[in-house]
Amino acid sequence: MGALKSMLLDLKACKVYWKNIILVLFVLGLFVINMSKSVDALFLVIFLLFLPLWQYPFAAYDKCSLLYLSLPQKKSDIVLGRYLLAVLGIVFAFILSACIGLICDPQSVKNGDMFLIASVSTLFIAVLISVQAPIFFKFGYMKSRIFAFLSLGIIAGLIGFALPEAVVGKDISSVMEMAKSPLIPVILLIISAIIVVVSYCISLAVFEKREG
Amino acid sequence: MFERGHSVRILISNSSGVPIYEQIAAQIAESIAKGLLKEGDALPSIRQLAKDLRVSVITTTRAYNELENKGLVTAMQGKGYFVSASDSNAIKAEYLKRIKGHLQEAVKDAKTVGINGAELQNLLKILIERESIDD
Amino acid sequence: MTDILNVAGLTKCFDGFTLNNISFRLQPGYIMGLVGPNGSGKTTTIKLIMNMMKKDKGAININGYDSVKGEVEAKELIGYASDECMFVDDWKTDDVKKTLALYYKKFDETQFERYIDDFDLPRGRKIKDFSKGMKTKLMLAAALSHDTKLLLLDEPTSGLDPVIRTELLDILQEYIVRGNRSVLFSTHITTDLEKVADYITFINDGKLIFSMDKDSVLETYSVVKGSPESFNSVKEILIGCRTNRMGFEGLVLSENAAKLPRDVVCEKATLDDIIVYHRLGIRPWAL
Numbered sequence: 001m002g003a004l005k006s007m008l009l010d011l012k013a014c015k016v017y018w019k020n021i022i023l024v025l026f027v028l029g030l031f032v033i034n035m036s037k038s039v040d041a042l043f044l045v046i047f048l049l050f051l052p053l054w055q056y057p058f059a060a061y062d063k064c065s066l067l068y069l070s071l072p073q074k075k076s077d078i079v080l081g082r083y084l085l086a087v088l089g090i091v092f093a094f095i096l097s098a099c100i101g102l103i104c105d106p107q108s109v110k111n112g113d114m115f116l117i118a119s120v121s122t123l124f125i126a127v128l129i130s131v132q133a134p135i136f137f138k139f140g141y142m143k144s145r146i147f148a149f150l151s152l153g154i155i156a157g158l159i160g161f162a163l164p165e166a167v168v169g170k171d172i173s174s175v176m177e178m179a180k181s182p183l184i185p186v187i188l189l190i191i192s193a194i195i196v197v198v199s200y201c202i203s204l205a206v207f208e209k210r211e212g
Numbered sequence: 213m214f215e216r217g218h219s220v221r222i223l224i225s226n227s228s229g230v231p232i233y234e235q236i237a238a239q240i241a242e243s244i245a246k247g248l249l250k251e252g253d254a255l256p257s258i259r260q261l262a263k264d265l266r267v268s269v270i271t272t273t274r275a276y277n278e279l280e281n282k283g284l285v286t287a288m289q290g291k292g293y294f295v296s297a298s299d300s301n302a303i304k305a306e307y308l309k310r311i312k313g314h315l316q317e318a319v320k321d322a323k324t325v326g327i328n329g330a331e332l333q334n335l336l337k338i339l340i341e342r343e344s345i346d347d
Numbered sequence: 348m349t350d351i352l353n354v355a356g357l358t359k360c361f362d363g364f365t366l367n368n369i370s371f372r373l374q375p376g377y378i379m380g381l382v383g384p385n386g387s388g389k390t391t392t393i394k395l396i397m398n399m400m401k402k403d404k405g406a407i408n409i410n411g412y413d414s415v416k417g418e419v420e421a422k423e424l425i426g427y428a429s430d431e432c433m434f435v436d437d438w439k440t441d442d443v444k445k446t447l448a449l450y451y452k453k454f455d456e457t458q459f460e461r462y463i464d465d466f467d468l469p470r471g472r473k474i475k476d477f478s479k480g481m482k483t484k485l486m487l488a489a490a491l492s493h494d495t496k497l498l499l500l501d502e503p504t505s506g507l508d509p510v511i512r513t514e515l516l517d518i519l520q521e522y523i524v525r526g527n528r529s530v531l532f533s534t535h536i537t538t539d540l541e542k543v544a545d546y547i548t549f550i551n552d553g554k555l556i557f558s559m560d561k562d563s564v565l566e567t568y569s570v571v572k573g574s575p576e577s578f579n580s581v582k583e584i585l586i587g588c589r590t591n592r593m594g595f596e597g598l599v600l601s602e603n604a605a606k607l608p609r610d611v612v613c614e615k616a617t618l619d620d621i622i623v624y625h626r627l628g629i630r631p632w633a634l
Contacts, residue, residue, distance in 0.1 A: 002419070005449055012446060016437040066433035069399045071450045072422035211400045231562070259376070263520040268545045269377060270560050 002073050006081030007088075009068065013060035024049055045097040046121055050089050054129060055148065057082055058141035065212055079137065079203050083196065086129050094118055119185035119192075126192035128155050130199030137207040220249070220256055224265055232267055236275035244284055244295055245303050255285060255293040282306075349411045351375050351497050351529040352396070357405035359391060364553060366391050369405070371548050371558035375496070376526035378519055380540035380561075381533035382618065383550040384626045389533045390429075392550065393501045396531075397427060410496045423452060426490030429501035432482035436475035440468060443489060453494035462488035480511050487518065498522055498530040505535065512536065516543050537618035541565075547618065551625045568621050569601045573611035580608050587624030598624035 028049065061068060061078075068078055101114055131151050135144045222239045224232055243249045255276070256264065262272045276293050279285040283302070285293045322332050352373040359366040366388040373379050383389050394400045396407055398414050398421075407414035409421040434443055440463050448454045463470065466484040474482065483503050490498060498519070504512045519530050520543055534540065540547065541561070548558040557564065573581060574594045581597070584606055588597030598620060604613050 008449060009446060012438075012442060013435050015435065015442070060435065064433055064435050066399075066429065066431060067435070067446075070397060070422065070425075070427045070433060071446075072419045073450070074418055209401070212394070233562070259524045259526055262543075263517075263524055266516070266520070266542055268543055268561060269523070270545045270562065274562070 002077030003080035003084055006068075006073060006077045007085050009071070010057040010060070010081060010085055013064060013067075014056040017056045017060075020052065021049075024052070045093050045100065046125065049096070050093040050125065051128070051152070053089055054086055054132075055136075055141065057085065058136040058144075062141045069212065075207050076204055079200065079207050083133070083200050083203075086133075087196075090122060090125055094122075115182075115185050119188040123188045123192045123195075124155065126195045128152060130195045131155070133199050134202045134206050137203045138210060220261075222261075222265060224267065233271045233274040233278065236261075236265070236267075236272065237278040240275070240279060241282070241284055241303075245307065249295050251295055251297050253295045254291075255295070257292050348375055350408065351410055352531060353406075353408040354392070354396070355406045355408075357392065357395060357407060358403050359395060359400065360403055364388075366395075366550075366553045369550065369555045371555065373497075373529050373531060373546070375529055376523055377545040378523060378530045378532060378543055379546040379548060379558075380537075380544040381531060381548050381550070382535075382537060382540065382622055384622060385535075388550045388553045390501055393429075393499060393531075393533060396499060397422070397425065423493075424496040426493070426495040426498045427501075428483065428486035428490050428499075428503045430483075430503055430505045432474065432477075432486065434474050434482075434485065436473065438474050439472065440470050440485065443474075443485065447489055447493065451493040455492050455494075459488055459492035462491060480507050483507060483511070487515070491518070491522070496528045498528070498532075500530065500532045500534075502533055502535065504539070512539055515539075519543065537622065541618055549622065549625070551622075556625060564618070564621070565615065567601055568616040569599055569604055569613050570596065570616045570620050570624075571599055571604075571607060571611050571613050572596045573608075577608050577611050581611060582629070585629055587627040588629055589624075589627060590630060597629075 028045065069075075098114065098118075128151065132144070132148055135147050135151075220240065220243065222236055224235055226232075228235070230238075240249070240255070249255075255261075258272045258276055259269055262269045265272070276285065276287070280287055280293070284296055286296045287293050318332065322328075350372045352371075354372070355370050357366065357369040364386070369388070369392060371379075381389050381392065391400065395402050396409070396414055398418050402415075409417075410424050411417075412421040412424070414421055438446075444456060444459055447459065448456060462484075466481075466488060468477075468481055468485055468488070474485070477485065486503065490500075504515060516539055519532065522528065522530060532540070532544070544561050546559065547561050547564050549556040549564075557567075559567075568586075571581060571585075572594060575590075575592075578590070578595050581595075581599075584599045584603040585597040586599060588595050590596075598616060599607075607613060
C-alpha cells in the first residue's frame with residue numbers, strides 16, 4: 001500500500017532525529033524515577049516524546065520534498081501515511097505511559113482514572129494535530145514553526161484554564177459523577193476520531209493544491 | 213553467411229566544415245572502394261556506431277541512408293546494414309567524376325595566375341610519383 | 348510505437364511568467380536536449396512532467412500513462428535527476444538503496460551497487476559530506492538502477508567538470524543503445540548536446556521556439572555579421588543581434604540568407620548563438 005511505503009519513508013527520513021529520541025527517552029527515565037502520579041507520567045510522555053516526534057516527518061519533508069515527489073507515489077499517500085504515523089504514535093505514547101503509570105502508581109489503572117485521563121489527552125492530541133497538520137502541509141514545517149508553538153500554547157491553555165472555568169460555579173458533584181461514567185471516554189475518543197478525519201480531508205485538499 | 217561486427221575505422225573531424233554524416237558515409241564508401249569492406253560484410257549497428265563515434269543516432273542513420281541510396285549498402289529488416297554487391301564500374305565512375313571536378317578546379321586556378329599547361333602537367337607528374345612512393 | 352514522452356498544449360501561469368502552449372514528442376531510442384536561457388521555463392516543464400507542479404492546461408503522457416491520472420505508473424518508468432540532491436543529508440548509499448528497493452517494483456540492487464563502485468562513491472560517508480559531483484553521480488546511479496523508459500535530467504551537470512560531463516554523455520548513449528528508451532536532458536552546456544543529442548527543444552520566455560532534429564536546427568539558422576551601414580538593410584530579417592561601433596552580429600533564418608547584401612558575412616550558427624540571440628532580441632543601436 002502506498003501509505004505504508006510513505007510511513008516507512010518518513011521513518012527513514014527522520015534518521016537524523018533518532019538521536020533526539022534516545023536523549024528524550026533518557027530524560028524521561030530520569031523523571032519517571034521521581035514520579036508519583038500516573039497523570040504526570042501520561043502528560044510527560046505526550047509532551048516530551050509524542051509532540052516533537054509528530055513534527056519530525058514534516059521537518060524532514062521540507063528538506064527532501066523532491067525525493068518524496070519523484071518516487072512513484074501520490075500526494076494522498078504521503079498525507080495518509082503521515083496521519084497513520086501520528087495515530088501509531090498516539091498508541092505508542094499511551095502504551096508507554098500506561099506502563100510508566102503502572103510502575104509509579106498502580107492504583108490509578110485499576111480505578112479507571114487512567115482510562116478517563118487517557119481519552120482526555122487523546123482529545124487534546126487530536127485537536128492539536130488536526131489543527132497543525134493542514135498548516136504544516138500547506139506552508140511546510142519551517143514557516144509554520146511559530147504557528148505550531150502558538151497552537152500548542154493556546155490549546156494547552158484552553159484545556160488548562162478554560163475547562164476548569166467552565167466547571168467552576170456548576171454543581172461539581174454531578175460533573176464528577178458524570179465523569180465516572182464509562183461512556184465518557186468512548187465519546188471523547190469518537191470525537192477525537194471525527195476531528196482527525198476532518199483534518200485529514202482538509203490536509204489532503206491543501207497538499208494537492210500546493211506546488212511541490 | 214554474413215560476417216558480424218566488423219571493425220570499421222572511421223575518424224571524424226569536428227572542424228572540417230563537412231557535415232559529420234557525410235564524413236561517415238564517405239569513409240565507409242572509401243573502405244568499400246578499397247576492398248577493405250567486402251560484399252556481405254556487416255556494418256556496425258546505427259546505434260552502436262553512434263555510441264562509438266560519440267555522435268547522434270540521427271547522424272549515423274543519415275549516413276547509412278546515404279550509402280543505401282547510392283547502392284553501396286543494403287538494409288536487412290531486423291539484421292542491420294550489409295555491404296552490397298559492389299559494382300566496381302559504378303564506384304570507379306563515381307570516383308572519376310570527383311577526379312574530373314578536382315582537375316577542372318586546378319586548370320581554372322592555373323589559368324587565373326598564368327601557369328601554363330606544361331607546368332601543370334609536370335606538377336601532376338611529381339604528385340603522382342610522390343603518392344606512389346608513399347604506397 | 349508509443350511515444351516515450353508526449354507533451355501537448357502544456358500551459359502554466361505564474362505571477363509574471365507564463366509557460367504557454369508547449370508541445371513536443373520524444374520517441375523511443377533518442378536523446379533530446381531541452382535548452383533555453385535561465386528562467387525560460389525548462390525546469391517548470393520538467394517539474395510538470397513529474398507532476399511536482401500542477402498544470403493549468405494540456406496533457407502529458409509518459410509511455411502512454413497520463414502524468415496526473417497515471418502518476419504512479421509514470422514515475423515507475425522515469426529516472427529523475429536534477430542539480431539539487433534530493434536525498435536526505437544524513438543518509439548513506441545503503442539507505443538510498445533500501446528506499447529505492449522499497450518503492451520501485453523493478454529495482455536492481457546489484458546494478459545499483461555496481462554503479463556505486465564504478466562511480467567511486469564512498470559507502471561509509473553521509474551524503475551531506477559528498478561533493479557536488481558525487482551527489483550527481485548518486486542520483487544517476489539511482490535513476491539507472493530501475494527499469495525505466497525515460498531518463499529525465501534537469502541540469503544535472505551544472506557546476507561539474509568536463510570529465511564527469513563526458514562520462515555522463517557515455518552513460519546516456521549507452522542508455523539508448525537498445526533503442527527502446529529515451530533521454531530528455533535540460534542543460535546550459537550546449538557543446539555536450541551538439542555532440543550526442545538527436546533532437547533539440549528550445550523554450551524561450553515560456554514559448555516553444557522549435558522542437559526538431561539537431562542537424563536541421565543547425566541548418567535552419569545562420570549568424571550574420573556586418574558593418575553599421577549594412578544594418579538597416581538586414582534589420583527586418585534579424586531575429587536578435589548585438590551591436591557595437593565595429594558593426595553588428597545577429598541571427599537570421601538561413602532561408603533568408605539570399606536577401607543579405609554582399610558585404611555581410613554569413614556563417615553557421617552554434618546552439619549557443621541560437622539561444623543567445625533569441626534571448627537578446629533586437630537592441631536599438633548603441634551610438
